[in-house]
Amino acid sequence: IQFTYLPGDGIGPEVGAAAMAVLQATTQRFGHTLEAEHHLVGGAAIDAGEKPLPETSFESCQRTGAVLLGAVGGPKWDHLKGADRPELGALLPLRKRLNLYANIRPCKPYEALLDRAPLKRDRLEGTDFVVMRELTGGIYFGKKGRDAEGAYDECRYSESEVERIAIKAFDLAMTRRKKVTSVDKSNVLETSRLWRETVERVASRYPQVELEHLLVDAMTMHMLTRPTAFDVVLTENMFGDILTDEASVLCGSMGVIPSASLSDAREDQRVVGMFEPIHGSAPDIAGQGKANPLAMILSAAWMLRLSFGLNPEAAAIETAVEQALASGDVTGDLGGTLSTDQVGSQIADRVR
Amino acid sequence: IQFTYLPGDGIGPEVGAAAMAVLQATTQRFGHTLEAEHHLVGGAAIDAGEKPLPETSFESCQRTGAVLLGAVGGPKWDHLKGADRPELGALLPLRKRLNLYANIRPCKPYEALLDRAPLKRDRLEGTDFVVMRELTGGIYFGKKGRDAEGAYDECRYSESEVERIAIKAFDLAMTRRKKVTSVDKSNVLETSRLWRETVERVASRYPQVELEHLLVDAMTMHMLTRPTAFDVVLTENMFGDILTDEASVLCGSMGVIPSASLSDAREDQRVVGMFEPIHGSAPDIAGQGKANPLAMILSAAWMLRLSFGLNPEAAAIETAVEQALASGDVTGDLGGTLSTDQVGSQIADRVR
Ligand SMILES: CC(C)[C@H](C(=O)O)[C@@H](O)C(=O)O
Ligand SMILES: CC(C)[C@H](C(=O)O)[C@@H](O)C(=O)O
Numbered sequence: 001i002q003f004t005y006l007p008g009d010g011i012g013p014e015v016g017a018a019a020m021a022v023l024q025a026t027t028q029r030f031g032h033t034l035e036a037e038h039h040l041v042g043g044a045a046i047d048a049g050e051k052p053l054p055e056t057s058f059e060s061c062q063r064t065g066a067v068l069l070g071a072v073g074g075p076k077w078d079h080l081k082g083a084d085r086p087e088l089g090a091l092l093p094l095r096k097r098l099n100l101y102a103n104i105r106p107c108k109p110y111e112a113l114l115d116r117a118p119l120k121r122d123r124l125e126g127t128d129f130v131v132m133r134e135l136t137g138g139i140y141f142g143k144k145g146r147d148a149e150g151a152y153d154e155c156r157y158s159e160s161e162v163e164r165i166a167i168k169a170f171d172l173a174m175t176r177r178k179k180v181t182s183v184d185k186s187n188v189l190e191t192s193r194l195w196r197e198t199v200e201r202v203a204s205r206y207p208q209v210e211l212e213h214l215l216v217d218a219m220t221m222h223m224l225t226r227p228t229a230f231d232v233v234l235t236e237n238m239f240g241d242i243l244t245d246e247a248s249v250l251c252g253s254m255g256v257i258p259s260a261s262l263s264d265a266r267e268d269q270r271v272v273g274m275f276e277p278i279h280g281s282a283p284d285i286a287g288q289g290k291a292n293p294l295a296m297i298l299s300a301a302w303m304l305r306l307s308f309g310l311n312p313e314a315a316a317i318e319t320a321v322e323q324a325l326a327s328g329d330v331t332g333d334l335g336g337t338l339s340t341d342q343v344g345s346q347i348a349d350r351v352r
Numbered sequence: 353i354q355f356t357y358l359p360g361d362g363i364g365p366e367v368g369a370a371a372m373a374v375l376q377a378t379t380q381r382f383g384h385t386l387e388a389e390h391h392l393v394g395g396a397a398i399d400a401g402e403k404p405l406p407e408t409s410f411e412s413c414q415r416t417g418a419v420l421l422g423a424v425g426g427p428k429w430d431h432l433k434g435a436d437r438p439e440l441g442a443l444l445p446l447r448k449r450l451n452l453y454a455n456i457r458p459c460k461p462y463e464a465l466l467d468r469a470p471l472k473r474d475r476l477e478g479t480d481f482v483v484m485r486e487l488t489g490g491i492y493f494g495k496k497g498r499d500a501e502g503a504y505d506e507c508r509y510s511e512s513e514v515e516r517i518a519i520k521a522f523d524l525a526m527t528r529r530k531k532v533t534s535v536d537k538s539n540v541l542e543t544s545r546l547w548r549e550t551v552e553r554v555a556s557r558y559p560q561v562e563l564e565h566l567l568v569d570a571m572t573m574h575m576l577t578r579p580t581a582f583d584v585v586l587t588e589n590m591f592g593d594i595l596t597d598e599a600s601v602l603c604g605s606m607g608v609i610p611s612a613s614l615s616d617a618r619e620d621q622r623v624v625g626m627f628e629p630i631h632g633s634a635p636d637i638a639g640q641g642k643a644n645p646l647a648m649i650l651s652a653a654w655m656l657r658l659s660f661g662l663n664p665e666a667a668a669i670e671t672a673v674e675q676a677l678a679s680g681d682v683t684g685d686l687g688g689t690l691s692t693d694q695v696g697s698q699i700a701d702r703v704r
Contacts, residue, residue: 146542225601238537
């Protein structure tokens with residue numbers, strides 16, 4: 001198992017170390033060898049006198065095709081402009097240059113965390129959907145700048161960009177409850193009308209999958225009033241950014257949500273992917289050993305499953321995380337008393 | 353009191369009739385005369401062989417400077433394209449041509465509705481904020497279309513567009529708890545960076561007002577986890593569309609939320625404004641006498657206050673609505689047994 005490990009900034013290295021301990025235990029138990037290529041990214045790279053995404057880091061990602069990322073950014077680098085910033089200079093180029101167009105984030109609250117969510121328990125019970133977010137197009141990557149009249153950002157989508165992410169969503173729905181909810185703003189945006197037409201064309205090839213369309217504004221409500229109604233939620237880049245953060249609230253904590261950003265399979269069949277927690281670098285608690293490593297550990301599990309096809313290995317980690325949550329062996333943010341390291345070694349022990 | 357009344361589509365005419373009954377009672381009690389110019393808009397205009405926004409309707413709006421709007425749109429007109437559609441052909445041009453750049457939507461849950469919201473009561477108690485949404489710029493009104501590569505929508509803001517809405521937000525905050533939360537996506541968008549710079553410049557003229565910035569994705573979470581922390585939420589057009597719908601869930605029902613879309617004052621001091629419920633035309637329940645008219649009635653109250661400066665009159669209506677909610681004299685969606693008309697005449701009686 002050869003992959004690129006980019007700890008990044010803030011709590012990234014701490015939660016990363018916990019995830020590495022779990023990966024070590026898992027590969028040991030299942031008889032694999034682990035080969036992690038450590039590289040700098042984000043503010044950590046800037047501080048070392050490099051660009052936010054050093055070419056050596058990128059080359060490693062490209063070679064291994066499997067990237068485990070902690071987090072990038074923080075107030076220390078907020079004064080930087082444009083592509084000098086960790087987010088714009090590292091995260092977005094990684095997504096674009098690795099062609100990671102399919103971002104997957106789950107929303108399936110753990111029983112042990114149900115009461116932490118601001119929503120009433122009876123509304124949440126049974127919620128289990130994933131958001132399939134387009135990650136390399138739209139307003140994130142369109143022309144942007146200033147001119148005499150002010151500032152502008154262009155949102156663009158081509159039919160093929162919409163088609164390939166729609167196919168990923170329908171393929172995923174086929175392995176689940178066979179429902180796709182496509183979210184757009186087609187009553188206002190031309191890109192959304194192209195989105196809707198294209199999704200409908202793709203849907204016609206999946207007669208067993210039910211398709212519904214929702215406007216993004218309505219979706220922010222439905223996600224809260226009928227979260228159990230969704231299976232696969234398909235949407236464009238900016239709407240996906242907004243809706244996945246909203247969805248994280250249903251789970252009671254951002255600290256347990258992994259994500260995968262996938263491309264297509266390479267010639268050697270490896271699905272190129274980057275795996276990272278959806279939480280950020282949390283600079284306010286960095287270096288104190290309090291960061292919750294579960295999202296990072298689950299991201300490592302997703303890497304095993306989605307990039308290396310190691311299903312039992314991934315499941316072993318996921319079961320261990322569920323047990324840790326159920327028995328309260330967690331960090332302070334979830335009401336436990338353990339440190340980041342302790343959670344990591346606990347889960348590693350459970351896997352062993 | 354001379355204003356333009358645009359009932360529009362779906363439940364628009366029903367909730368409009370209830371609001372008109374309340375306005376009638378209010379003006380009677382306070383000794384004003386009521387002169388409503390009824391005009392067609394949206395699908396209703398299309399069905400009458402006109403454009404979605406007939407010139408005679410628009411001229412009336414421009415003349416009176418005070419518009420009470422029901423709702424526009426519905427599946428009947430969903431096959432139409434572009435500016436032939438009710439939303440794009442009537443609602444957006446009304447906003448743009450009347451220069452209604454400041455959209456205000458409140459989020460202050462009624463005690464009687466707290467338990468209807470999917471959020472836990474203890475999280476909601478004390479919530480009281482308003483969203484100040486920029487309504488005539490951004491991606492709604494930028495260049496949009498198709499070309500060989502696909503579809504595009506341009507998001508644009510000029511400094512003066514941001515400045516004038518920021519001033520409205522800070523002015524409003526001065527009359528409230530003196531806090532502005534500006535929401536943008538400045539880690540990705542150039543328009544958001546212009547937004548943030550301009551808001552900071554305006555803020556320096558209001559030293560008593562506290563300013564915080566939040567990224568739009570984070571805001572969808574904070575709105576659910578700490579809704580009581582907000583006072584005035586300032587944001588651009590598309591983010592405002594999304595966030596105000598999310599906020600409506602906190603109130604337990606969309607059916608009680610009015611909105612005002614304001615321009616500057618005219619030479620005769622009249623603040624040009626359009627007032628409408630935030631709910632849509634609800635075609636599925638139209639014509640059955642079940643539609644909840646409270647949001648429309650409250651929109652009429654806002655018209656009295658904001659366009660005509662009639663504060664006691666507006667307050668009389670708002671008190672009556674609160675009493676109706678407290679005593680359960682409401683429509684079925686809120687657990688009552690009354691029809692749309694009955695709620696209207698109940699509130700009218702209470703005002704009298
Ligand atoms: C850090 C930021 C650029 C990023 C995004 O907007 O995509 C983040 O919010 C995310 O969702 O991964
Ligand atoms: C109907 C639609 C064009 C409109 C908008 O997006 O502004 C509506 O959602 C609103 O919020 O008033």
